[in-house]
Amino acid sequence: MNPYKDKDLRKFIESIPQEEVDRQTCLQEENNARVYKEFTDGLKINKCFLCGGQMNSFVEGRPCFHWFTYPTGIKKKHFENYLKNPIGFFQLDSYFRWLANTEKPIANINDLKDETSSTSYLETTYKYKNIEWAFSIGHTDKEGHPNAQVGSIPHYHFQMKIDDRIFLKFNDFHIPFSDSDLFTITLLDQAPDKVKLGHSYGQGIGILEDExxxxxxxxxxxxxxxxxxxxxxxxxxxxxxxxxxxxxxxxxxxxxxxxxxxxxxxxxxxxxxxxxxxxxxxxxxxxxxxxxxxxxxxxxxxx
Incomplete structure (x- = not known):
């Protein structure tokens, strides 16, 4: 199910000249700065930088990341079709990180590896206003559950609370990874010494684990x-x-x-x-x- 699992991505990364790596890194940092400014500028006027609508607006049939901020009128049923399809795990992670850090930098994001379950590949919890989001990716989720009716493809789990009350439960959805997600995950697994996942403007308390x-x-x-x-x-x-x-x-x-x-x-x-x-x-x-x-x-x- 993961098209990159049997590919040698480490060899691919090692084949890229260092000057090209540096150039691409610089371009990515410039792009991150531009997009983050669009995000914060929009947030100041309650505007979603992705869809252009108001952050508190909800239009059924026009799914957007700002749905996760619990706009007026949204219900659990509206996520059923939205989360059946890949929506980009790493993009959504960045979105939550940016929102969390606009309110309380670093302290609103728990991404400590030391607090991650032994059976999990990744766990992260975020706070923003009265909302809590949490991701959970088990080692078997990352590969997909073989012969299972639900969750046979690589996926992740997500929970959302409003005022400490669960709105979306972890086991409500098996959200498929996008092709880009699978490439990134495989690359991080194969070449952890060559590739590091950064969080531009989205650092969490996990920064303490890097000496x-x-x-x-x-x-x-x-x-x-x-x-x-x-x-x-x-x-x-x-x-x-x-x-x-x-x-x-x-x-x-x-x-x-x-x-x-x-x-x-x-x-x-x-x-x-x-x-x-x-x-x-x-x-x-x-x-x-x-x-x-x-x-x-x-x-x-x-x-």
């Missing part, structure tokens, strides 16, 4: 006004230089400066006491949505 991002994240952090909505939670251990103690006055000075400037205490202490050893752990904050699980999907055991 290269941690220093950048830490450098940009400010103390949040609301602990419960913060995207990150940090814990720091500050160790005085050998044979020394940290004066109470220095700690009080750092606390007062942090309250005034919103700069984390650990950064202020590093300036005030350059020889101190500071170890910081960065975790998802309270504001990140919990990963929504499909029935039967279990979180893998922590090591």
């Amino acid at each position: 290269e991002n941690l220093e950048i994240i830490d450098g940009a952090m400010k103390v949040a006004d609301d602990f419960e909505t913060a995207p990150f939670h940090t814990q720091s251990i500050i160790q005085a230089p050998e044979g020394q103690t940290i004066p109470t006055e220095l700690i009080e000075q750092a606390i007062e400066e942090s309250k005034r400037t919103k700069e984390p205490i650990r950064k202020i202490m590093k300036r005030l006491l350059p020889d101190a050893k500071i170890i910081t752990q960065i975790n998802p904050g309270e504001g990140v949505p919990k990963m929504t699980k499909r029935s039967g999907k279990k979180k893998k055991n922590a090591l």
Whole structure:
């Protein structure tokens, strides 16, 4: 069912000259910036950048991604024909990411691999206003269930909640992957060291799982006004230089400066006491949505 499964896509990627890879990457980044601006400009005036209609409008027979924002008049039955056909998983993922990040960057998207079920290829949960979307792709979903009456072709599952009430259930639909989806999935599987799936303007809390991002994240952090909505939670251990103690006055000075400037205490202490050893752990904050699980999907055991 996957036309690319038996093709050597890794060899195809390795055959492309690096200068062409760089050129195409640059063109893609420029296109992403242009499309994202169209998206945000439209959203400011409640206009869908895809179909041109109002975000809160619903026209039966004219399906569009903005249907997933629960426009007035839409019902579950309207998705039945829409989701029988490929609609582009990676495009829909980007759409949800963009919407989620316009409200609360990073913190509205839980795409942590560490919270993905052991039986799943991919799980992601997104929050936007009073809506929650969640994807679930099992390893067997990715290939299709052989000899099954439903779900025999490669597909994914989707859930949608409104005000914490389920509107569309995971098992309501087996949404077929598009040809482009299957090419991308196969390429990522065959050449994970050569190809990386980026999320322009759509980064989620999963950025914490890439060590290269941690220093950048830490450098940009400010103390949040609301602990419960913060995207990150940090814990720091500050160790005085050998044979020394940290004066109470220095700690009080750092606390007062942090309250005034919103700069984390650990950064202020590093300036005030350059020889101190500071170890910081960065975790998802309270504001990140919990990963929504499909029935039967279990979180893998922590090591």
